[in-house]
Amino acid sequence: MGETSASFCKLIPESGESISLSEIISALSFAIELTDGAVHGHALRTCVLGMRIAVEAGFTSEQKASLYYALLLKDVGNEEVLGLRCDRGASIVSKLGMGSLAADAVNNLEEHWDGSGTPHGLCGGEIPKLARVAAVAQHLDMFSIGRNSRVAIETLEEWSGRLFDPELVDAAVALHRRGVLWEGCRGEDDPQATRAAVLALDPNKKHRLDEDQIDRICEAFAEIVDAKSHFTFRHSIGVAELARGIAEYLHLPPHRVRLVWRAALLHDLGKLSISNKILDKKTQLTDREWNIVRQHPGLTRQILEQIAPFREIAVVAGEHHEKLDGSGYPNRLSACDLAIESRIIAVADVYGALSEDRPYRPGLSFAEILPILNDLSGRKLDESCIGALLSYLSDHTPIDVSAEVGARRITRFCA
Ligand SMILES: [Fe+2]
Ligand SMILES: [Fe+2]
Secondary structure, three states, X not given: OOOOHHHOOOOOOOOOXXXXXXXXXXXXXXXXXXOOOOOOOHHHHHHHHHHHHHHHOOOOHHHHHXXXXXXXXXXXXXXXXXOOOOOOHHHHHHHOOOOHHHHHXXXXXXXXXXXXXXXXXXXXXXXXXXXXXXXXXXXXHHHHOOOOHHHHHHHHHHOEOOOEOHHHHHHHHHHHHOOOOOOOOOOOOOHHHHHHHHHHOOOOOOOEOOHHHHHXXXXXXXXXXXXXXXXXXXXXXXXXXXXXXXXXXXXXXXXXXXXXHHHHHHOOHHHHHOOXXXXXXXXXXXXXXXXXXXXXXXXXXXXHHOOHHHHHHHHHHOOOOOOOOOOOOOOOOOHHHOOHHHHHHHHHHHHHHHHOOEOOEOOOOHHHHHHHHHHHEOOOEOHHHHHHHHHHHHHHOOOOHHHHHHHXXXXXXXX
16 A cells, blocks of 8 residues: 555645656556557557667657657557547547647558558558558567567568558568667566666657646546546546635645646546446446456556656545545545545545436436535545535535525535
């Protein structure tokens, strides 16, 4: 279990450590690969292979910079991989700040050198160069899984001139013969070694993100999580808005409000690992299915902990199902372990979940949620956070909170 949110010293400096886009994206690519049918570590290995081939083939600095993100993010816009229910891939990719060259590469990944591919049947040099190298790299990784690298290279050569650009195949073969193609990116290599190779190859590593850019990336990943099931199509964003409102009404300083915003956006990242058969199930979950569901906060934490400046965000996000009386999961923490930031997100998450439709019931009205909050207040959920939530809802929604509260003897209603 390790440290809890309450163990963080709140004297941590306000400004976060500087961070590059690749540090965040390479960690979050693990989250994408938690989804059904995805191959673990594939995006990172493809990135290393593709960048090495691009260097060998003499790509320009601009091409390499765009290619890098195209390789890491190629599956974000892929509806099959993520099972996105709506056409949100393009919006997510643009929020991640990927330039047009990179987007072009992702959109043309399935084109074939001989014109037999999709979606446009482009042929040879008509296919964007970045898409051609991305196709070679992703297939090389797939060909190598469960086999050795020599077989992968031979398979690549077999398809040269049909699926793949022969010049790029030659570049890959030359690297393979010199023994410098596969280091750190074989299927059996430690994912952390592959991630280190990815970070070392980043052509943009000197470019550090500003705080607003980090927020945009968290928002994009919240969209990816929300798009997984139509029952949660706005859950992470909605919970984050409520959590930010509660944090502001509790007068947390701006940098703590920002931490709450990011942790709430990312709190259900681990849900990408849960099959839609479970998430969308209309009947009661079996014990085995419940066990799977209960693992998601821990996975959220594991993924976010890989981003060093997100260490506290990881812990707070991983505590969103913990309860003050020790009845929550995954670690049955209790009040003394749970900092205000975690308590805020727990309240926002319960309110968000109750107000949304679920496969087994329609969303509840405010009047129906109120007695439930009343029952949980002080026992499982923090009373002051519930008070702040009611104040926030009163000021920002058409809900007549004071009339309902007066009629129902709810918890202390103050910020
Ligand atoms: Fe959750
Ligand atoms: Fe949630």
